[in-house]
Amino acid sequence: MLTDDRPIVVGSSGRRLIALLATRREPVTRKQASRFLWPDRADARAAARLRVTLCRVRSACPGLLSESDELRFADDVWVDLWSARGLAQRLLHTSCVWNLVGLLRQPRCADSSLSLLGHDLLPDWPEPWLCGVRxxxxxxxxxALERLSAAFCAIQRPHEAARVVGLAVTAEPHRESARRVFARALSLAMGDMLMRTGPCDARSLGQPASEPTGAPSAIWACPGDGDPR
Structure with a gap:
């Protein structure tokens, strides 16, 4: 977590509170927050710990939280998870392929939101309240990654298609829908390569095939496989 591009130190309880608010767009009551964060504590002790945590967070980063009775971020706080969710929803509900690819040119999209789509949400956190959200x-x-990759295939940009859907295949190597899109991207990439290099001449027939130089490794081996295909 950053403010003015500087990391904020709020302690483990502060990080958990911030993560709780980030994963829930709607405001959270103090009672809900204390029960989520300290389910093994009595209500009074959990409420006391929440008060201490709130004090530390507000001291470390004034203006991060709203001053309302319910717990939520201030209106000017930007959360990358919210942006990534919004991007994913737009990718899934945009019918025009060019408009879909154009979403990647929006501010903060390509560098942050699209990057977040390639990773699970806080994968090492064991918090029970996080499992369903994750x-x-x-x-x-x-x-969303499959949809975007299919769009890249539709406009004949197979290398980008393979890179994008490769993130999905890496997350779930046996996911059939992602592997189908990856196979489509691979087929297009190989066809594009043949168009650029031209048909092989008679002298090359029967010679061992080699991987073309400069070709992205992502299009030669499906993520999750042991051997290149």
Whole structure:
């Protein structure tokens, strides 16, 4: 977490509170927050720990949280997860291929939101309240990556298609829908390569095939496989 491009130190409880608010777009009551964060504590002790945590977070980063009774971020706080969710939804609901690819040119999109679509949400965190949120985001991002890759295939940009859907295949190597899109991207990439190099001459027939130089490795081996295909 950054403010003015500087990391904020809020302690483990502060990080958990911030993550809780980031994964829930709607405001959270203090009682809900204390029960989520300290489910093994009595209500009074959990509420006390929440008060201490709030004090530390507000001291470390004034203006991060709203001053309302319910817990939420201030209106000017930007959360990359929210941006990634929004991008994924737009990718899934945009029918025009060129408009879909054009979404990647929006501010902050390519560098941050699209990058986040390539990763699970806080995969090493064992918090029970995070499990459902993590899985829903996982399925959303995988569907969005497949959709974007298919769009790249449709406009004959197979290398970008392979790179994008490769993120989905890496996350779930046996995901059939992602592997189908990857195979399509691979086929287009190989056809594009043949168009550029031209048909092989008679002297090359029967010679061992080699991987073309300069070709992205992503299009020669499906992520998750042991051997190149």
């Amino acid at each position: 899985e829903r985001f996982r399925q959303l991002r995988l569907h």
